[in-house]
Amino acid sequence: MIKTFRDLKLNETVQKGIEAMGYVSPSPIQAESIPVLLEGKDIIGQAQTGTGKTLAFGSVLLSEIERSDHISAIVLSPTRELAMQIGEEFGRIGKYTDLRFACVYGGSDIGRQIRTIKHGIDVLIGTPGRVMDLMRREIVSLENIKFFVLDEADEMLNMGFVEDIETILADAPKEKQTVLFSATMPDGIKHIAENYMKSDYTHIKIKAVQQTATTVKQYYFVVPQNKKLEGLCRVLDANEMDSCIIFCKTKRSVDTLQDELARRHYHVACMHGDIDQNTRMRTLQKFKERKVPILIATDVAARGIDVDSITHVINYELPQEDELYVHRIGRTGRAGHEGVAFTFVSPREVRILHKIEKSTKSHFEELNLPTADDIFNAKMKDVLEDVQRVMDKGKQKDFYDVVAQIPDALVDDVLASLLYMNYRERLAFDYKDDDLTKKVNSYERIFVNCGSAEKINKTKLLNFLLEVGNLRKDEIGDITIKRKFSFVDIKKSKAKGVVKKCFNKKIGNQKVKLEIAKEVR
Structure with a gap:
């Protein structure tokens, strides 16, 4: 019976990372999936968000791969936020390994992401759209992939990523270990399992909370x-x-x-x-x-x-x-x-x-x-x-x-x-x-009418808000830069005033218009 992580046959450096995180006993999804993954089998892990899935696949993945001159594992996630969360978790799990990670997603400087990948990585974590973009640019190659992980797979399907996922899967070698985690089992998940996973894959289902x-x-x-x-x-x-x-x-x-x-x-x-x-x-x-x-x-x-x-x-x-x-x-x-x-x-x-x-x-x-x-x-x-x-x-x-x-x-x-x-x-x-x-979190989400296509980045937008909007740094929350527009979270007490102050002002040569977005945080 598995009572502690020490009962699992994980790499010693990974065990050390898990212990540094303060974890002793594995969660149900970890206890059931890790031994199967260590056997090299494909799995579908059906469990709710927040049950410790990242540690489940991350601990095995980081135990089994070695540092090399190519990408050995890829983890796809539906959103930028989840990709970042996975990247942070991998950093903690792999703290005592020599493995290198890159986290890629839209709305962030692709040039910096490309430089990181070219410098050499072992694990790529990212959203489907950005991964495909990097594949088209021939920056990312999946020909040496040993592990392919789809996290929150049902969410990716709900967001319309099914074609992107299949395109990426088709570019990966057949002899890889495929790991799919999902809270539900829609038909799209079954389709992926039938077409891209080994026929003897294991389905692990954890009872809902x-x-x-x-x-x-x-x-x-x-x-x-x-x-x-x-x-x-x-x-x-x-x-x-x-x-x-x-x-x-x-x-x-x-x-x-x-x-x-x-x-x-x-x-x-x-x-x-x-x-x-x-x-x-x-x-x-x-x-x-x-x-x-x-x-x-x-x-x-x-x-x-x-x-x-x-x-x-x-x-x-x-x-x-x-x-x-x-x-x-x-x-x-x-x-x-x-x-x-x-x-x-x-x-x-x-x-x-x-x-x-x-x-x-x-x-x-x-x-x-x-x-x-x-x-x-x-x-x-x-x-x-x-x-x-x-x-x-x-x-x-x-x-x-x-x-x-x-x-x-x-x-x-x-x-x-x-x-x-x-x-x-x-x-x-x-x-x-x-x-x-x-x-602390009483922010209003503000829409900005320009983005990366107008050479706007986070630093430029932040400085603009500090100088023209007369804000302090602690009054500005998350900044999200898209291609043609951006979002920024601003303290509710300051939001309307900033919209007025910044009307028709310029960032460089670009006229800026701010308005309160419909989504309120």
Whole structure:
């Protein structure tokens, strides 16, 4: 039985890369597909987005090929964003190998991509249109391909790439290993399998992810990576959490976060695979008894937690697979109780979160981080509840005579002084309200009437917006350059003003017109 990646016969340098990523146990699609792929068989892997497919085919591909003077593997993906994501994942998996990758897609400088390929690569990752363009220019040759991967194949067919895919497949040698991953199995997939894959290909199907419980309210915060810790502290301070699990992806992340929170005087404990069994049992017992209100854990360690009264789950880091998200959220909202789940994402991770939302049939609501006032009010509420408990027990009656001696004009000062003496540490915090408490991803997509055909590139458009639009860099998001037009994401509060400021201004000799696009992000 496969329990860890070490149970799989992957190349040692690839194993090292996987371990550096913090992964110990393979996901279902990884555990089932990797052994078959290592046997050299063609496969169709049917699994949802976010189940760890990239690591499944990437780990085998990078284990089996060697550095050479030709392209040994090609990975086709439907979109630029997914191609970039695959490229980044390959970089992490292959960190300790000497293999070279290139990621190619439209809307980016083809000259730079050509130079990278000519310099020598082992793996080509790209969208069908750009790969075909490079093949026509005789920059890319597939005659020595050993691995051919189609990722999100059903999406490529839905986007009308079927002819492009068949053209590229027809140019590759027959004696190659073909790997196809898809969430669904439309007729087009079957056609590709029958015509371009070995007849004894293996079809691996992973059961779809279940839905999250309706008793759990799910919220998310968009926070820059370097501000995530402060964001977490704000959320912990502003919300009453009787019992909370904070999830991290790796043991190292768990240890680091525990140290940071303990240093800030939060009462926390942690659980992961490197902690001995006795310590884990003691920690779990304290958590069940609410002697420790906050537990930081990895997904694997949390499998042994069976507590019905957990009020909050916090995803400090997104899980590797969508299914893990469901398991995490399932820790709260049990036994008829209502639960709350908070997820922290960087601006770049918002797209991944929305994929999880779609595949798990969940509904996420974006929130602003708590402000300084929110945090003070929450802390003050706790103090007043303490006071109310004293009053409910009648313990204040012995002090009525003392209170009667206080002059009316000094009652407010005396009360404030007593609060200071007894609660100053509990009410203290060091937060300043700034852009961190505002939504980070409130951008408007702007259409620009020129593109690469007019010799416009990202740098030129960025400088134009900074100078003519009078914007700061942090007010400009993604820039996408197409042949005859471009898109740029601009902070909503600045978008209309920029459209007016830039009307009929020029980038070089090209008159520019901006307008708010129909697609709003």
